[in-house]
Amino acid sequence: MPADELILVLVILLGIAMLLTGVSRKLPIPHTILLVIVGIALGRVADSWAPLAPLRHFQLGPEIMFFIFLPALIFESGFSIDTRQLHRDLPPILMLAIPAMLLSTCVVGLGVWWLLDIPLIVALVFGALISATDPVAVVALFKELGAPNRLNVLVEGESLLNDATAIVAFTILLGIAMQGGGIGWSDSGPIIAEFLRVFIGGVIVGSLLGFAVCELLYRMRSDMAVILTTSIVIAYASFVLAEHALHVSGVMAVVGSAIALKRFSMIRFPHDATHAIHSSWEVISLSCNSLLFLLVGLTVKFDNIMAVMGAVVLVVILILSARAFAVYSVIPVTVKLFHLPRISMAERHIMWWGGLKGGLAIAVVLSIPEALPEKQFLFDLTVGVVLFTLLVSAPTIRPLMERLGLNQLTEGEDLELRNSLITARKESASWLGELRNYSLLTKRASKGLLIRIRLAFSIGMFDEGSEKHDDDEYMALFRAYQTERTVLMLLYESEIISQYIYLRMNDSLFSMQEALRKGKNEHNAFRDSSRKSLFVLLEGGLLRYSRERLWLSKLLSRYQSLRLVQQMERHIAKVIISNMIIDMLEQQDDLARSARELLIANYQTRNKHYRHELKMAKRQFPGFYRRHMENTAHRSMINRGWNHVQQQHSQGTLGAKGYNIIRRKVEQELASISHVRAIRPDSDASVSALLDEAALFENLSSEDLNLVKNNATGITFLAGDTIVGEAERGDNFYIIIHGKVAVRKQDESGATHKIATFHDGDIIGESSLVEAQSGAHRRSATIVAKTPCKLLRVTRKAMLTIVGKYPDVRQYLQKIHGDRLG
Incomplete structure (x- = not known):
């Protein structure tokens, strides 16, 4: 097809798709289904009307899908998905995307082989390409009906990962089929190993590429246009690099690069840049999806499909059966095994019926070489299954969700709605009062408009504008969290807090608000939101690994300094937010005084706590605190x-x-x-200054003082950090310059007990010097910072030299060791 004709066809198709977006809002079927129907109609008309003949030459080939549509659609999904919820529900998503997907491949493949009498390897190829889900229509409906965020992430996350599983499995099986070989149990080991190599390799390649590009853009201080353009480059570059250069999964590379770019861009890029990337990719995704579903419709040939209709029905039954097993048995076991919140039966019904098939399956089947005799049969079978899911399953999702009650408001959502209506009514009435005061409205007109305001923002059928409600504590909580998010954004825009702290605190607020929507109280909401994130777990592992390793001393010192800065930013934000919420609650006259006082007392307690934390930081690091605040x-x-x-x-x-x-x-x-x-x-005091504060070394000669100085490091620990862990290997010697730590020890039953508290001037790690053990010493207790602490760490080798030369130091350490053992 000539270039000008190709561009004209694309423009016409995209224009039709955009017009249909407005039409679909007035019809009871999803936009994507309408596109398929119109695509089918255009294909029929193109057969008999010459002006539309070019449409018949513009077919949905594998090159178009794999190199144009697929990277764009995968990248947009990966960048827009709620990674916080994805991390929480990763186990069931992975179970659906890998084991359940491969199980479906086997069930469908064996069923087709047995019922339709085609070679087993060819049947398994078909099972792989038809088992991936493509829930574009379902996800759009979720957003429209306000389905639970967790359900949306489960469905979209599964689709994001099982696309890669399907393509990897299809590629491996197709290679065996094209070589004319069979498949047996002895082949399962190499196939699984190859699958894991391709799948995991794609994740690693994409993640590394996303991180590297993000860091490069940050260091180059790139502007918005460069960042947006580079996001497009990385989407396609990661796919091509992984798929064709490194021979790993291109889809997983795109997923990894999208998620890595999003997570690191939130820390490195301005908030506006992240938002602009998301908005731009929404446009790209809408264009690709619209063209894709129109082209799916153009691909359909009803005569061929009717010829295999019986086989299509059998395949649909096999697919639904395999998916039912995964959704109703694998998911509950996974949720129970990983101690995750329960996925309701209604949500599982939607996940089962909403496992749609789409353009990916058609593109994959088109990529089968013509040398495979069964290609046409597999193509007709695939199109038939895709049409069934798009024209039967997708349109019935809405009534099914309504029947299952997933579109109904929870107790918390109902109260949230009531609160918004009440505050909207108050805002409208206030503006009406101002217009009346300006003498722009008569008194009679004002009364009439006030009635209209009450009707427009009425709470229920019999609501006449009363602002009395029976759960003021909930209302107060909703308003408090709304104020928190507003103030948090102001703090970020003013650069009182960094983007990293803004995102962490905003995620926590979002979790608490989601819990409130389910009807939980604030305590339960906070408990649900306090589950450790993947980053927090990785941070704990990094600290545990680096705290006793001398070669990581400088890195640990810098990282701990950064954590202290972030902690101070968080405490400052909490103090400002709590004060502003207290002021806000004092003015909420429509809420009961008792409910407001209860929440005000809560925020006053928080305010006192965070002020105390700042006071402790000021005491421990006075120079740093002053410079930071100024x-x-x-x-x-x-x-x-x-x-x-x-x-x-x-x-x-x-x-x-x-x-x-x-x-x-x-x-x-x-x-x-x-x-x-x-x-x-740590700029408040050099190692020399810290040594001056350590009484243990006051009688050392200049030469020995330099020896200690050259083998010492100043390290900061935050409240709650573990300085040394019981039974862990380590022989460094510590002096507490400033701060307070708790000493804890396990008994024979495994229970942990606090046995002592150390303060300024106390020492840690004397046992490795007194007992003079060779090799790495095992710590006898766990020591945790109770306040921000500044410690001087000295190597065991240097301390052994000092102990050998200074009897008073040795006697002091022996006395301390004996007292602690006694």
Whole structure:
């Protein structure tokens, strides 16, 4: 097809798709299904009407799907999926995407082999290509009906990963089929090993590429246009690099690069850039999906499908049976095994019936070489199954969700709705009062409009505008969390907190609000949201690995300094937020005083706690605390003023010349401020200064003092950090310069008990010196920081030299060791 004709066809098809988006809103069927129907109609008309003849030459080939549509659709899904919820439900998603997907391949393949009398290896090839789900229509319906976020992530996450599983399994099996070989139990080992290599290799390649590109863009200080363009480059580059250069899964490489880019961009890029990437990819995804489903419709040939209709029905039954086994047996076992929240039976019904098939299956079957005799039969069978799921399963999802009650409001959602209606009514009434005060409305007209306001934002059928409600504690909580999120955004825009802290705190608020929507109280909501994230677990592992290894001392010191800065930002934010919420609650006159006082007391307790934490940081690191607070205040004030200037410029009340003059002034002022997050608490004191505070070394000669200095490191530990772990190997010697730590020990039953508290000047690790054991010493107790602590760490080798030369030091350590053993 000539280039001009190709472009014309694409433009026409995309234009038709966009017109149908408006039409679909008035019809009871999803947009994607309407596209398939119109595509089928266009194909029929193209057969008899010459102007549309080019449509028949524009077929959905594997190259178009694999190199144009697939990377775009996979990347958009990976970038937009809720990674927080994906991590929580990763076990059931992986079970559905890999074992359940391979089980479906076997069930469908064996069934087709037995019922339709085709070679076993060819039947398994078909089982692999037809078992992947493509829930585009279902996910769109979820968003429209407000389905639970967890259900959406389960369905979309499964689709995201099982596409790769299907393609990898299909490629391996097709290779065996094209070589004319069979398959037996002896082949299962090599096949599984190859599958894991391709699948996991794709994840590693994509993740590394996403991280590297994100870091490069950050260090280059790239602007918005470069970041957006690079996101498109990485989507296609990761697929081609993995699939054709490294021979691993291109789909999993795209998934890995998308998720890595999203997670790291949230820390490295401005918030606007992340939002712009998401918006841009929504446009790309909409265009690709629209064209894809129109082309699926154009591909359909009813005569061929009717000839294999009996086989299609059998295959549909096999697919539904295999999926039923996975959804109703594998998922409950997985949820119980990993101690996850229960997935309701209604949600499992939707997951079973919503396992649709789409354009991926058609593209994969088109990639089968013509040398395979059964290609046409497999193609007709695939199109028939895809049409069944799109024209039968998809349109019935909505009534099924309504029948199962998944579109109904929970207790928390109902209260959230009532709260929004009440606050909207108050806002409208307030504006009406202002218009009345300006003498723009008569008193009679104001009364009439007030009635209309009450009707427009009525809570129920018999609501006449009363603002009385029977659960003021819930209402207060919803308003508090709404205020928290608003204030949190202001703190981020003013650069009082970094983007990383903003995202962590916002995720926590989102989790608490989701729990409230399910009808739980604040305590349960906080408990649900406090489950450790993957990052927190990795952070704990990194600290555990590095705290006793001398070669990681500098890295550990820098990382702990960064964590302290982040902790201070979080505490500052909590103090500001709690104060603003207390002020907000004092003004909520429509809520019962008792409910407000209860929540105000809660936030006052939080305020007191975080102020105490800041006070402890100030006491332990006075110079760092002062510089941090001064720079934070300076930077935030400049940014608040700059945000106001930007708003004036965008509204047209400030011209370009004035805007640019102010911009240069702001840039100059911000450049003069030492970056808040570049200030390190360990800059308050060098190792020499820490040695001056260690009474144990006050009688050392200059030569021996230099020996200790050259083998010592200052390390910061945050409250809650484990400094040494019981039974762990380590022989470093510590002196507590500032802070308080708790000493804990396990008894024979495995229960942990607190046995002592150490303060400024106390030592840790004397037993490895007194007992003079060779090799790595095993710690006799766990020591955890109760407050931010500054410790001086000295190597065992240097300390043994000092102990050997100074009897008073040896006697002191022996006395301490004896007292602790006694």
